Amino acid sequence: xxxxxxxxxxxxxxxxxxxxxxxxxxxxxxxxxxxxxxxxxxxxxxxxxxxxxxxxxxxxxxxxxxxxxxxxxxxxxxxxxxxxxxxxxxxxxxxxxxxxxxxxxxxxxxxxxxxxxxxxxxxxxxxxxxxxxxxxxxxxxxxxxxxxxxxxxxxxxxxxxxxxxxxxxxxxxxxxxxxxxxxxxxxxxxxxxxxxxxxxxxxxxxxxxxxxxxxxxxxxxxxxxxxx
Numbered sequence: 001x002x003x004x005x006x007x008x009x010x011x012x013x014x015x016x017x018x019x020x021x022x023x024x025x026x027x028x029x030x031x032x033x034x035x036x037x038x039x040x041x042x043x044x045x046x047x048x049x050x051x052x053x054x055x056x057x058x059x060x061x062x063x064x065x066x067x068x069x070x071x072x073x074x075x076x077x078x079x080x081x082x083x084x085x086x087x088x089x090x091x092x093x094x095x096x097x098x099x100x101x102x103x104x105x106x107x108x109x110x111x112x113x114x115x116x117x118x119x120x121x122x123x124x125x126x127x128x129x130x131x132x133x134x135x136x137x138x139x140x141x142x143x144x145x146x147x148x149x150x151x152x153x154x155x156x157x158x159x160x161x162x163x164x165x166x167x168x169x170x171x172x173x174x175x176x177x178x179x180x181x182x183x184x185x186x187x188x189x190x191x192x193x194x195x196x197x198x199x200x201x202x203x204x205x206x207x208x209x210x211x212x213x214x215x216x217x218x219x220x221x222x223x224x225x226x227x228x
Contacts, residue, residue: 174213
């Protein structure tokens with residue numbers, strides 16, 4: 001068995017103390033070298049962005065709109081062109097101006113138009129699909145089966161007239177109801193209302209053709225007597 005001397009013991013202790021430091025220094029040196037190597041690694045080239053100039057031709061702009069005309073409102077009473085056609089036929093008076101106005105001619109009176117009421121009743125009551133037959137073509141001439149007395153107007157009696165013979169064109173429907181188509185001769189204008197009243201209240205026998213009811217046109221004479 002060898003005997004350790006004091007010198008060997010000292011060396012051994014020194015080696016145990018210095019060895020960890022040497023290892024640490026070696027590792028630090030190695031890291032420094034590694035970092036230096038990494039710095040020397042070439043970098044990837046950066047991408048280059050190319051910018052090209054392109055000339056763009058814009059379309060020709062449209063011409064500017066025409067300037068608006070400024071109109072000043074003027075009174076139609078001051079400057080206006082009027083066309084008066086009232087004298088040509090009593091028509092309306094038209095004023096041509098900035099603000100047109102229409103005026104009507106002054107009319108003092110208007111004649112009320114007369115309407116034949118019986119004509120409207122005929123359109124409602126008669127069957128349009130049934131032809132009108134003349135009394136000459138019927139099986140027999142229709143006769144009055146019902147009538148009402150109407151006196152002669154007083155204005156006619158004042159003339160000393162007691163009998164008036166009138167004539168009226170009648171349309172007799174298939175039930176015997178008469179309608180005034182046209183008053184052919186009233187003798188006096190006052191008699192027209194009396195004739196219409198008589199026809200409205202009268203009834204005829206049913207006009208027939210070949211035994212079938214028809215509508216007939218009858219030129220009928222009505223005689224009015226004062227006091228019968």
